[in-house]
Amino acid sequence: MKQQVFYGKGMPIVKKENPELYDAIVGLNDAVFNGKVLDYKTQKLIAIAITAASGDKRGTFRQMYSGMDHLGITYDEIMDALNMVLLTAGMPPFVKAVRTLDKVKKEMESDKKENK
Amino acid sequence: MKQQVFYGKGMPIVKKENPELYDAIVGLNDAVFNGKVLDYKTQKLIAIAITAASGDKRGTFRQMYSGMDHLGITYDEIMDALNMVLLTAGMPPFVKAVRTLDKVKKEMESDKKENK
Amino acid sequence: MKQQVFYGKGMPIVKKENPELYDAIVGLNDAVFNGKVLDYKTQKLIAIAITAASGDKRGTFRQMYSGMDHLGITYDEIMDALNMVLLTAGMPPFVKAVRTLDKVKKEMESDKKENK
Amino acid sequence: MKQQVFYGKGMPIVKKENPELYDAIVGLNDAVFNGKVLDYKTQKLIAIAITAASGDKRGTFRQMYSGMDHLGITYDEIMDALNMVLLTAGMPPFVKAVRTLDKVKKEMESDKKENK
Amino acid sequence: MKQQVFYGKGMPIVKKENPELYDAIVGLNDAVFNGKVLDYKTQKLIAIAITAASGDKRGTFRQMYSGMDHLGITYDEIMDALNMVLLTAGMPPFVKAVRTLDKVKKEMESDKKENK
Amino acid sequence: MKQQVFYGKGMPIVKKENPELYDAIVGLNDAVFNGKVLDYKTQKLIAIAITAASGDKRGTFRQMYSGMDHLGITYDEIMDALNMVLLTAGMPPFVKAVRTLDKVKKEMESDKKENK
Numbered sequence: 001m002k003q004q005v006f007y008g009k010g011m012p013i014v015k016k017e018n019p020e021l022y023d024a025i026v027g028l029n030d031a032v033f034n035g036k037v038l039d040y041k042t043q044k045l046i047a048i049a050i051t052a053a054s055g056d057k058r059g060t061f062r063q064m065y066s067g068m069d070h071l072g073i074t075y076d077e078i079m080d081a082l083n084m085v086l087l088t089a090g091m092p093p094f095v096k097a098v099r100t101l102d103k104v105k106k107e108m109e110s111d112k113k114e115n116k
Numbered sequence: 117m118k119q120q121v122f123y124g125k126g127m128p129i130v131k132k133e134n135p136e137l138y139d140a141i142v143g144l145n146d147a148v149f150n151g152k153v154l155d156y157k158t159q160k161l162i163a164i165a166i167t168a169a170s171g172d173k174r175g176t177f178r179q180m181y182s183g184m185d186h187l188g189i190t191y192d193e194i195m196d197a198l199n200m201v202l203l204t205a206g207m208p209p210f211v212k213a214v215r216t217l218d219k220v221k222k223e224m225e226s227d228k229k230e231n232k
Numbered sequence: 233m234k235q236q237v238f239y240g241k242g243m244p245i246v247k248k249e250n251p252e253l254y255d256a257i258v259g260l261n262d263a264v265f266n267g268k269v270l271d272y273k274t275q276k277l278i279a280i281a282i283t284a285a286s287g288d289k290r291g292t293f294r295q296m297y298s299g300m301d302h303l304g305i306t307y308d309e310i311m312d313a314l315n316m317v318l319l320t321a322g323m324p325p326f327v328k329a330v331r332t333l334d335k336v337k338k339e340m341e342s343d344k345k346e347n348k
Numbered sequence: 349m350k351q352q353v354f355y356g357k358g359m360p361i362v363k364k365e366n367p368e369l370y371d372a373i374v375g376l377n378d379a380v381f382n383g384k385v386l387d388y389k390t391q392k393l394i395a396i397a398i399t400a401a402s403g404d405k406r407g408t409f410r411q412m413y414s415g416m417d418h419l420g421i422t423y424d425e426i427m428d429a430l431n432m433v434l435l436t437a438g439m440p441p442f443v444k445a446v447r448t449l450d451k452v453k454k455e456m457e458s459d460k461k462e463n464k
Numbered sequence: 465m466k467q468q469v470f471y472g473k474g475m476p477i478v479k480k481e482n483p484e485l486y487d488a489i490v491g492l493n494d495a496v497f498n499g500k501v502l503d504y505k506t507q508k509l510i511a512i513a514i515t516a517a518s519g520d521k522r523g524t525f526r527q528m529y530s531g532m533d534h535l536g537i538t539y540d541e542i543m544d545a546l547n548m549v550l551l552t553a554g555m556p557p558f559v560k561a562v563r564t565l566d567k568v569k570k571e572m573e574s575d576k577k578e579n580k
Numbered sequence: 581m582k583q584q585v586f587y588g589k590g591m592p593i594v595k596k597e598n599p600e601l602y603d604a605i606v607g608l609n610d611a612v613f614n615g616k617v618l619d620y621k622t623q624k625l626i627a628i629a630i631t632a633a634s635g636d637k638r639g640t641f642r643q644m645y646s647g648m649d650h651l652g653i654t655y656d657e658i659m660d661a662l663n664m665v666l667l668t669a670g671m672p673p674f675v676k677a678v679r680t681l682d683k684v685k686k687e688m689e690s691d692k693k694e695n696k
Contacts, residue, residue: 025492027487033199037190096407140376143376215477257550260605278394286519441636501657511664517633518668
């Protein structure tokens with residue numbers, strides 16, 4: 001599991017404070033993403049959409065970034081997924097997520113320039 | 117839009133009470149499902165997952181049923197999608213959704229027998 | 233406070249188990265509904281809409297019933313309030329609330345016939 | 349629809365990326381605010397309250413600002429509406445919304461000074 | 465893990481459909497309840513309160529029942545925990561949870577009579 | 581009630597704008613924390629966990645800080661409580677709360693140095 005990627009600064013704290021819980025989370029993460037029929041990318045898109053629907057800006061940012069950066073999920077794919085957020089969770093989380101997606105796009109472009 | 121399918125008994129009431137709002141909802145529904153890159157089935161899976169994450173049993177049932185019955189979404193695909201509910205929304209909505217999926221499966225089998 | 237009306241069977245249990253908490257709830261209820269500028273009816277409509285947005289079917293039923301029965305809130309007023317649920321919380325809680333409103337209407341008509 | 353006002357930076361992105369979805373959202377927005385019996389102001393107050401109950405700070409700020417600035421909703425009216433947030437969604441979103449309302453008030457005063 | 469006890473009919477389905485995920489959930493469950501300083505009972509009380517705050521009636525019922533039946537959590541302890549639900553999540557989930565607690569109490573008494 | 585401690589800048593505004601509501605909130609706060617069997621510390625831990633499960637970063641920070649600073653709740657006790665957030669509300673609010681707890685710890689250490 002690339003938890004630094006997916007969950008950010010919280011996971012190293014868990015690893016230090018409670019290694020057994022950390023291992024269990026890694027185990028769960030591996031199991032849930034080991035889908036029978038859906039590929040990793042589609043599952044990740046679903047995770048992005050659920051997090052966006054909950055209105056969690058930072059979690060959504062991180063999931064979008066890792067999905068685009070590591071799994072090759074595209075801007076348009078996330079946008080299509082956010083349409084479902086609009087339908088099932090209303091305007092406020094949708095608009096927030098669209099804005100977050102835009103920030104992710106800009107930060108990725110900026111990060112790539114720096115790494116050249 | 118097959119809103120009877122997707123939203124059940126509420127939509128005919130809206131159609132009768134407020135035809136303009138009904139038309140606007142149909143318009144929105146068409147627009148959100150008209151994805152640039154994701155197909156209808158994937159978008160529907162995402163809608164199912166968000167609804168399941170919110171813990172809405174009846175809405176989840178209806179979306180699962182219509183997704184399986186009309187779009188050919190499979191039991192295993194939904195199960196893989198529900199894994200994301202477990203990860204991002206915790207055990208209670210996940211377990212509830214697994215049970216709901218089981219009920220959908222049984223009701224579909226029962227409906228098919230009756231229609232023979 | 234007519235908490236039997238507003239909150240149903242839970243409140244008598246609180247009254248019996250913890251009279252001090254019960255009194256504090258009555259005090260809070262009186263204070264929140266004692267608006268400076270909004271009238272009771274408008275505040276109640278807002279409470280109905282928030283509860284509907286949360287997807288709580290039973291709580292919504294109860295609040296709609298008491299609002300219509302005791303405060304003279306009309307079916308159309310609630311329907312207009314539910315439009316905001318659609319916009320800010322999405323289709324599933326909206327459709328659920330429309331259906332709930334319909335049930336309230338039918339139960340009120342049925343209750344009135346019985347009481348003649 | 350004055351979506352810049354209501355939804356901020358997200359809507360221009362939607363307009364650019366998906367004009368059909370944008371039009372559908374405008375259509376929905378017009379339809380939901382075209383209440384049969386409730387006026388625009390009351391509907392807006394309800395939308396503010398639902399958004400505040402969901403704990404969405406930025407969305408609440410924006411809705412309060414546009415409601416006060418464009419529709420003449422007063423500080424006291426919003427405060428009375430927030431009482432319902434306390435009752436139906438608890439202390440944390442209530443206190444957060446009270447603080448947000450205070451910020452809106454201060455920003456409006458500051459904006460007016462600048463525009464003199 | 466006594467997942468039949470804690471999560472009901474959903475878990476056997478997971479076990480059958482996806483044994484690896486099932487094992488990961490058992491591992492996570494063991495890890496989260498293996499607190500450094502809080503005992504099992506206190507952790508369970510916290511889980512009951514979070515579930516009650518989310519308004520999930522069935523999940524709350526099941527958690528209350530297993531907590532009282534297997535861990536010796538008392539009616540009064542849960543009632544004190546529900547006070548926090550009132551404060552942090554508002555009246556509707558609080559009243560719903562009080563009613564649920566009452567049902568659990570009655571069902572436990574009824575189950576005990578039958579088992580004599 | 582030490583509401584400045586528990587609820588921050590919002591409460592003085594309520595006190596100024598609506599003293600009766602303020603008194604009712606103080607009354608409710610006193611009543612809910614006056615548990616029959618659970619001590620203040622355990623109830624506070626439960627309130628922290630519910631707030632963390634809702635994803636409210638600032639509210640969680642404030643409750644953690646006051647719980648640690650005034651009631652002597654320890655870092656490890658909160659960590660054990662957060663395990664329940666993971667189980668019942670999923671990874672995103674759990675990771676967010678772990679990070680928030682870390683910030684509280686650091687701010688408390690920093691505050692203590694300054695006060696020496």
